[in-house]
Amino acid sequence: MSAVLPAHGHADDHGHGHDDHHHGPPPGLMRWVKTTNHKDIGTLYLWFSFVMFLSGGVLALTIRAELFQPGLQIVNPEFFNQLTTMHGVMMVFGAIMPAFVGFANWMIPMQIGAPDMAFARMNNWSFWLLIPAAGLLVISFFVPGGATAAGWTLYAPLSTQMGMGMDLAIFALHIMGASSIMGSINIVTTILNMRAPGMTLMKMPMFCWTWLITAYLLIAVMPVLAGAITMVLTDRHFGTSFFNAAGGGDPVMYQHIFWFFGHPEVYIMILPAFGIISHVVPAFARKPLFGYSSMVYATSSIAILSFIVWAHHMFTTGIPAAGQLFFMYATMLIAIPTGVKVFNWIATMWKGSMTFETPMLFATGFIFVFTMGGFTGLILAVTPIDIQLQDTYYVVAHFHYVLVAGSLFAMFSGVYFWLPKWTGHMYDEGLGKLHFWTSVIFFNITFFPMHFLGLAGMPRRIPDYATQFSDFNAIASVGAFGFGLSQLIFLAAVLKCIKGGAKAGDNPWEGAQGLEWTLSSPAPYHSFETPPVVK
Amino acid sequence: MNAHALHSNRETLKKLLVIAVLMFGFGYALVPFYKKICEVTGINNLLKADVAPVNSQVDLTRKVVIEFDASQGPNLPWTFKPIANSLAVHPGELTQIDYEVVNTLNVPVTGQAIPSYAPRNAAQYFKKLECFCFKQQTLAAGETKRFPVVFVIDPDLPKDVGTITLSYTFFTVAGRDKAS
Numbered sequence: 001m002s003a004v005l006p007a008h009g010h011a012d013d014h015g016h017g018h019d020d021h022h023h024g025p026p027p028g029l030m031r032w033v034k035t036t037n038h039k040d041i042g043t044l045y046l047w048f049s050f051v052m053f054l055s056g057g058v059l060a061l062t063i064r065a066e067l068f069q070p071g072l073q074i075v076n077p078e079f080f081n082q083l084t085t086m087h088g089v090m091m092v093f094g095a096i097m098p099a100f101v102g103f104a105n106w107m108i109p110m111q112i113g114a115p116d117m118a119f120a121r122m123n124n125w126s127f128w129l130l131i132p133a134a135g136l137l138v139i140s141f142f143v144p145g146g147a148t149a150a151g152w153t154l155y156a157p158l159s160t161q162m163g164m165g166m167d168l169a170i171f172a173l174h175i176m177g178a179s180s181i182m183g184s185i186n187i188v189t190t191i192l193n194m195r196a197p198g199m200t201l202m203k204m205p206m207f208c209w210t211w212l213i214t215a216y217l218l219i220a221v222m223p224v225l226a227g228a229i230t231m232v233l234t235d236r237h238f239g240t241s242f243f244n245a246a247g248g249g250d251p252v253m254y255q256h257i258f259w260f261f262g263h264p265e266v267y268i269m270i271l272p273a274f275g276i277i278s279h280v281v282p283a284f285a286r287k288p289l290f291g292y293s294s295m296v297y298a299t300s301s302i303a304i305l306s307f308i309v310w311a312h313h314m315f316t317t318g319i320p321a322a323g324q325l326f327f328m329y330a331t332m333l334i335a336i337p338t339g340v341k342v343f344n345w346i347a348t349m350w351k352g353s354m355t356f357e358t359p360m361l362f363a364t365g366f367i368f369v370f371t372m373g374g375f376t377g378l379i380l381a382v383t384p385i386d387i388q389l390q391d392t393y394y395v396v397a398h399f400h401y402v403l404v405a406g407s408l409f410a411m412f413s414g415v416y417f418w419l420p421k422w423t424g425h426m427y428d429e430g431l432g433k434l435h436f437w438t439s440v441i442f443f444n445i446t447f448f449p450m451h452f453l454g455l456a457g458m459p460r461r462i463p464d465y466a467t468q469f470s471d472f473n474a475i476a477s478v479g480a481f482g483f484g485l486s487q488l489i490f491l492a493a494v495l496k497c498i499k500g501g502a503k504a505g506d507n508p509w510e511g512a513q514g515l516e517w518t519l520s521s522p523a524p525y526h527s528f529e530t531p532p533v534v535k
Numbered sequence: 536m537n538a539h540a541l542h543s544n545r546e547t548l549k550k551l552l553v554i555a556v557l558m559f560g561f562g563y564a565l566v567p568f569y570k571k572i573c574e575v576t577g578i579n580n581l582l583k584a585d586v587a588p589v590n591s592q593v594d595l596t597r598k599v600v601i602e603f604d605a606s607q608g609p610n611l612p613w614t615f616k617p618i619a620n621s622l623a624v625h626p627g628e629l630t631q632i633d634y635e636v637v638n639t640l641n642v643p644v645t646g647q648a649i650p651s652y653a654p655r656n657a658a659q660y661f662k663k664l665e666c667f668c669f670k671q672q673t674l675a676a677g678e679t680k681r682f683p684v685v686f687v688i689d690p691d692l693p694k695d696v697g698t699i700t701l702s703y704t705f706f707t708v709a710g711r712d713k714a715s
């Protein structure tokens with residue numbers, strides 16, 4: 001895509017002599033509380049999710065410390081259940097989802113040539129709602145009975161029985177869900193209504209496309225989750241019997257409703273990652289993205305298929321064989337559009353003049369390791385294998401391959417890719433590369449052995465295990481601590497880049513395309529107040 | 536942003552909000568939808584009498600041990616037990632077992648019993664023709680009642696199943712808080 005600008009974005013912003021509230025942010029803390037600027041809000045989202053990522057990581061490391069050896073050493077089983085549950089809730093709803101919204105806030109207006117998000121005030125609200133939600137989750141550890149321990153899926157009948165921590169988790173999810181829906185409405189409206197003249201949908205950058213589809217998914221399924229947990233809440237306190245067998249309800253129905261949300265949710269967590277990778281790979285292969293329109297169609301078909309596969313999470317609940325077959329084949333079908341994407345990235349690299357700066361390292365790492373996670377997903381889709389492997393560490397290995405090496409690595413790739421644009425400085429390439437290699441190696445040390453543990457039958461979410469699983473668990477725990485510490489390198493690299501470093505040009509990457517690179521670095525506080533024209 | 540852009544943004548916002556609200560309703564609509572599916576396909580007919588097996592020939596060549604188990608959900612102040620812990624029956628043979636229930640509280644309490652089976656695969660061969668679990672049961676203050684269960688084991692039961700456990704759990708009806 002090519003863009004013609006009258007001048008660099010900063011030329012619009014500086015050099016005029018009128019009110020200074022048009023120029024830069026007001027100083028002080030209130031800037032962040034009251035801000036309606038998409039870049040400020042993007043920054044807030046990214047820092048919030050990083051804090052949640054570290055907190056959820058501490059919970060994970062406590063789990064791994066307990067599992068370092070068989071027997072109970074550090075935590076009691078009740079607290080262990082709270083750890084696994086809250087690790088999942090915080091990582092899914094607190095870290096990954098808000099981080100992608102942060103990316104969307106920063107990048108979508110700049111990529112489509114819009115001055116800001118469509119509803120700037122609502123944007124501020126969607127961020128600040130996350131703070132009380134996170135607060136409720138933290139408080140829930142200290143109420144009688146502790147935090148919810150029903151697993152991040154909050155399955156009934158466990159979730160209809162637990163103590164107050166469960167109510168707090170439900171309220172937190174309600175608030176986070178409202179925040180997601182507001183954020184998504186903002187994103188859809190911005191993309192549909194505020195693109196620069198000449199930017200048709202089929203000229204739009206891939207990151208915007210993946211987010212447009214993700215936002216639609218969020219608007220469609222977050223309310224269903226809200227409904228499911230509201231039913232749990234009324235079952236708990238108001239005598240309804242949605243999931244209570246005694247009153248004519250059915251706990252299995254919770255799973256059907258939850259996974260109607262839950263499976264699209266896994267694509268909500270990966271589609272924006274696909275978008276980021278579709279920017280990084282062409283930039284460092286110095287070739288345009290191969291098969292742009294097939295990427296758009298593949299993303300859409302993944303989104304549509306995600307609504308008809310939910311029961312693959314329920315193969316052992318006694319659904320009839322015909323149902324098992326349908327959900328098995330429908331699930332396997334998703335491998336086709338996903339495969340299209342992977343092949344397109346590889347075809348983009350083909351005969352490109354590639355260099356491997358940190359964003360590209362993370363992008364290639366993503367493609368390699370995510371694809372492994374995709375394959376184990378395909379294996380788990382096979383009903384008889386799934387019945388054998390469900391609730392074992394094989395499943396834990398599978399979804400960490402797609403969520404950590406998938407979503408998280410793509411986000412690291414995106415952060416290093418756009419940091420020069422955000423801060424105006426180049427990050428420290430040495431630190432970045434160190435972060436990549438430690439992350440990818442420790443990631444595999446942590447999660448690869450879990451495949452073997454699962455195949456050998458070690459159940460997930462249990463604080464103790466048979467001694468034959470000891471060696472692989474010890475290896476996984478060492479890897480987990482290595483992985484956790486590696487993330488401090490990331491923190492150091494980002495902080496160093498914010499403080500200073502080599503000055504970044506408008507486009508620090510030789511092959512990067514798109515409107516955001518026509519702006520100065522750091523991106524001016526207000527950009528594209530006069531829309532650029534896209535040819 | 537000019538007035539026209541503001542207007543079209545508001546229009547989009549309204550449409551998307553409507554989708555969100557409809558999807559919240561859709562979540563609730565799934566409840567009757569699944570109930571209907573279970574009813575039509577007969578997947579989950581815990582509260583209905585089974586149809587007696589087509590093959591009514593009593594299989595005198597073997598006996599199956601039926602174990603009876605009874606327990607109550609949280610907050611239900613009843614004692615609840617079968618009059619025998621197990622019976623050996625021929626498949627195809629009509630059998631009755633009585634359960635005795637005592638309400639130890641001095642107020643009337645309503646409960647609902649939910650059956651389950653082990654091994655799970657045996658459930659489809661266990662035909663209950665009469666059972667107190669088909670409807671809610673109310674016991675007056677301090678009342679003792681005997682409930683019969685009439686059942687027949689389908690002679691098509693796989694040969695490798697020698698023991699079936701029938702387990703009932705009695706739950707309080709209308710909220711867990713009422714009984715406590």
Ligand SMILES: [Cu+2]
Nearest residue numbers: 262263310313
């Ligand atoms: Cu799924």
